[in-house]
Amino acid sequence: MISEIDVMQIIVYAGNAKSLAMNAINEAKKGKIVEAKKMLEESKSNLKIAHQQHTDILQKFANNPDEPANMFLTHAQDHMMAAITATDFTKEMIDLHEEIQKLRILIKGKS
Template identity: 80%
Template sequence: MISETDVMQIIVYAGNAKSLAMNAIKEAKGGEIASAKKIFEESKQNLKVAHQHHTDILQKFASHPEEAANMFLTHAQDHMMAAITATDFTKEFIDLHEELQQLRILFKEDAKN
């Protein structure tokens, strides 16, 4: 049987992953690339835990096909998908801000010469 606690774990860890991803983007935007990368890694770890809980629930459904899905589980899956999207974009934003930071340094050096 799938408990509310099982489902809640997805919501908690996916929510953490999304929040951390957004914080990583904020850090990158502020030029703190190393900090952004560290926060992003923490985000990915939270997403991994959420995904494991989701996999565990899917295995329970496979073992007990008579079990009905509910809106709470649907809500949890929505949180997880939002977190996956956020982490996917976060990687791109960090890379973009890192490249912009490097370009700014190059332009400053060129301006000095």
């Protein structure tokens, strides 16, 4: 039987992952690239936990095809997918801000 606690774990860890990803972008915008990368890694760690919980639930469904799915699980999956997308885009944003910083330093060195 899949409990609400099982499903809630996905929501909690995916929510943490998304929040950390968004905070990482803000840190990168401030030029704090090292801090942003640390937050991104923490985001990925939370996402990994959410994903493992999701995998465990899917295994329960595989072992018991009569297990009813519910909207709460769909909601949790939506949170996880949003967190995955946020984390993926955050890496790109951090990389862009890092390149911008390097260009600024290069331009200052030439003036």
